[in-house]
Amino acid sequence: MAERSFAREVEDLKLGEGEIFRGEGILAITKALLQSGVSYVGGYQGSPISHLMDVLADAKDVMQDLGVHFETSASEAAAAAMLSASVMYPVRGAVTWKSTAGTNVAADALSNLSSGGVNGGALIILGEDFGEGSSIMQERSHAFAMKSQMWLLDPRPNLPSIVKAVEDGFELSEASSTPVMLEVRIRACHVHGQFVAKDNKRPAYTLKQALENPVRDVNRIVLPPANFMHEKDKLERRWPAAVNFIKERKLNEFFGPEEGEIGIIMLGGMYNGVMRALQQLGLADVYGNSSIPLYIMNVAYPMIDDEVVGFCLGKKAVIMVEEGAPEYIEQSLHTLMSRRDIQTRVHGKDILPLGGEYTAPVMMKGLKAFIEMYDRLLLGNQPPVPDPTSVLNDPKVKALAEVVPARPAGFCTGCPERPIFAAMKLVEKELGEHHVSADIGCHLFSILPPFNIGGTTMGYGLGPASASAFNVEAGKRSIAVMGDGGFWHNGLATSVGNAVFNKQDGVILVVDNYYSAATGGQDIMSSRALNPNRQTNNSIVNAVKGIGATWVRQIDRTYDVAKMRDTLKEALTSKEKGPKIIVASSECMLNKQRRVKPQFAKAVKDGKRMVKERFGVDEDVCTGDHACIRLSGCPSLSVKHTDDPLKDDPVAAIDNSCVGCGNCGEVSEAAVLCPSFYRADVILNPTGWDRFVSRMRSKVIGWLQARRAAGRIVFAD
């Protein structure tokens, strides 16, 4: 049950020959998989490829019609291992994940897969999470292609090219017995465009056929002596086969004039940016015409030496445009030029930046510098280049830097993880600061203000493992935080098992919000929803007890800040050795609201008695210290200017987006803050009894209020 329904997108998957698909890049890839006769699809959700998983999860009928098996893999490693179905059988398979984070996890299986090679086409779709909007370390997936000798496609970022890359990728994989990776950057995954669809294809050979006719070949297994044969096969057969296929099918492209003093070589993914930069320099137009020869590597690996040499010969210099460090392709170019004794100068990251995103201004500056070095006349009467420098240098604009606040992502309104960290702050006040190992997931927002909790993050499900060195006698214990997503991905064995086995004397806090929330609210093992296609409702507490944990506490309502605080305190001070595991469970509010809101609205419409809760602040009581905000950070708990001339600072205020989670009240109660908060319970469709009681109460209360008001000597308002 993902965060949003993809029912409409599922319709797009059904488009047939000649119809126009309009939509997001990642959904175009999904459609392309079905057009390619894929037999099975797996993967692990994460930005920017979550939608591929989500739409397939919602497309059960389409998949059934086509006989395609779809699986939400437990991790990227599981997904990569799934591709082993294509080792012996002529079935096409595709898996997807966020890279390089996921590729790291999958690397073991990928190495084995690429060593033995494949029979059916194996495609790995990598959401290259690089540059603006990325949430992971900035690395290149390219390294995995080189070390395992898998091929890497990096198509031009438009829908027809991306779709073609999927189709070509399967064929390339089959032609060279090698798994193929297809990298798509964040913006390309989310790019809206269009392409002409084809009919979906049923797999030519089915998994059922494979299961019923097992084939075995010991030479495909990574054990001596086969492993040495694999190496030889990779270099002597598969590589040349791939090169031939890529050349024959013209997967790489040449644009612009045939001749020129200089040339630009780029990865396909860089094409649109380079073209915009050239357009701004007056050397290209928006329809793809260029005055400089361009060589587009839609295949990032392997490099097609003959094509490169053909492009470079007769040119004074070329520049390689590849994003991220290190400059793998540029290095290969140097090797190639040197081996063949070609005098064309090779540039790249000597002119362009070593790291960081290649934005339009970065490319324009770099390309301009390159052209000025070799062919200055080309620039000629160039149009004025867009340049905001004078605006940015104006004092009025510079003053903005002081005023415009940073706005990082944070916990949503009513998030059940907020009270957990509020409780940790309260414990911190009593017992001092602790070493906190964080993990991957929404809970990592704790490292930001207002909580400022969490020292390191080492990977998905590795939080507690990353605290394992601190298993020594000391006056304080370490705290490790891990989400339910990380727990099932890797954490149960690698973190909890490790802690149990080594008697790790620390606190492990498992944040259970019923979903893989950060990636879009997909179901996982311990999700509470009933999912007809998956087995959910597997208890985290049972799992940790099952592998030997003894000190285990379950908290069923994280909003109970006092209980959360006391349980944490108990865990930090308990005499018991070994891991102290707290499972803190409450449903992700974003998903809960999506689930509950329509139900609530329907019940109200049907005339059922319903109670709607939200919080408020009594402005008169609030003194504007904002201590409540420092323990919350909830988007709906904000401040407002007051017109009271005796008050200097803004007072707290709760806006209409409040979902009534209760955190404000619980925190102010547990932290002894102030009595400004109130919860307003509105009874919709009250019963006769409700009305009667309310009338009686109002009568008495109203009479008392009027009595006091009458006795008060005050100025009229």
Add this chain to the structure above:
Amino acid sequence: MNETVNLKTLLAADKPLTLAILAMGGQGGGVLADWIVGLAEEQGWMAQSTSVPGVAQRTGATIYYIEMLPARGGVPPIFSLMPTPGDVDVVLAAELMEAGRSVLRGLVTPDKTVLIASTHRSFAVGEKEKPGNGIGDPTVVVGATDFAAKRTIAFDMDTLALKNGSVISASMFGALAAADVLPFPKEAFETTIRGGGKGVEPSLKAFNAAYDRAKSKTREEIAASPPKRFDVMPETTGHLELDRLVHRLRAEFPEAAWPLLFAGVKKLTDFQDPVYAGEYLDLVGKLYGLDRANGGEEKGYSFTVQSAKYVAVAMAYDDVIRVADLKTRGTRFERVRHEVGVKQDQILYMTEYMHPRMEEVCGTLPKKLGLWIESRPKVFAWLDRRINKGRRVQTGTLFWFLTLYIMAALRRTRRGTLRHLRETEHREAWLNTATSLLSRNYDLAVEVINNRRLVKGYSDTHARGLSKFDRVMLSLATLADRDDGAAWMRRLRQAALLDESGIALDGALKTVATL
């Protein structure tokens, strides 16, 4: 070479229309982007949008980017996936500071960019969490956007959308239609909204309201902070005691102090009674006398003016009685009904989150009894164990209402309570410090009065405020005879309001110590 020149002349000069949307995750920037793309496609153009939602979907600042241009002879244009600073035709900012951010990113330039911005504020955590006022100055943003944009349409599109039962994407789409930057008629915009299928009528309503608003008045005036409410002093109130207070105020004080004095008098009659407000005037009157004697006239009697404000704040301290009083008033019940938006056929109950401690109970007791308990830690602890816990007070039920109502009635005995004694002592010490400085360093004396701002909040927060107040006051030994003493005191106070634990204040105090 000639060949190249020829090639260059063959290049088309067409440029795509470019639009950037700066929004916060969850604001519906994606819906707006989809509408714009849909609109262009329906009009036969090619259009591309990109975004980098990532984790920014969770309330962080994010950007959507759109390019559009018709295909030429069947050749689709090549669109960029990210904006080039200095080359954006339209920037849509879904919040005021996001408009500022768009300028900082170089997306808004005077030669090209039409800026469409909603002027409402959604405060960032960094602004909200400051113990003082951390809100960014909106006039700086207005100054910068006015300078940077070719043309600006700016008003509160969020409130306008809400008023029309919709969300900000609809009103921004309306403002975009009104801006006449896209070569499409208004009807085409409306057709796009209709095609969306969900919430069409409210969306159209908000769209049209924003369209009309943008056509009639493109700009909204924005002040640094909204004005304070100074009530007009009534000639007569219909009550003798109140009339006497107003009369005294006019007769005994300089006009500059009237607005704050009246605010103070009003607050204290409400807090206690007219006699208490009279005591306030006595007290400020004495300070005014000293002010005059020390050349206050030249300084516009700022000592008196600031005393009028902060003595009132100090006298209207936040105690249990005050909270119980405010929570049980009929006007408060009405206000909550209004804020929550309770309809006629619905029933409202309020639950207050209170956590009384023995300290508060002692404070409310007669001073001798309070002191007696306080001096016996065992008794105090025994009682605290019974008192000190969170209580959910349902003010709409008879039991809890009566409990609070009776507590509020303790107002009559307030002047005999331990808390009142403590507050009076603290106030006197503070005012003595201030008045003793008047002849030596007038400006510094005013700043000492202003330091009362640091004391606020309840329980721990209150204690922290008091400790900051004390620490700031310690620097008086160094500052008393310095000409720039007042400026330093002001800086110390600002530092004290920057963070909770007083790290900035520690730094500032160290600097002062080196003077």
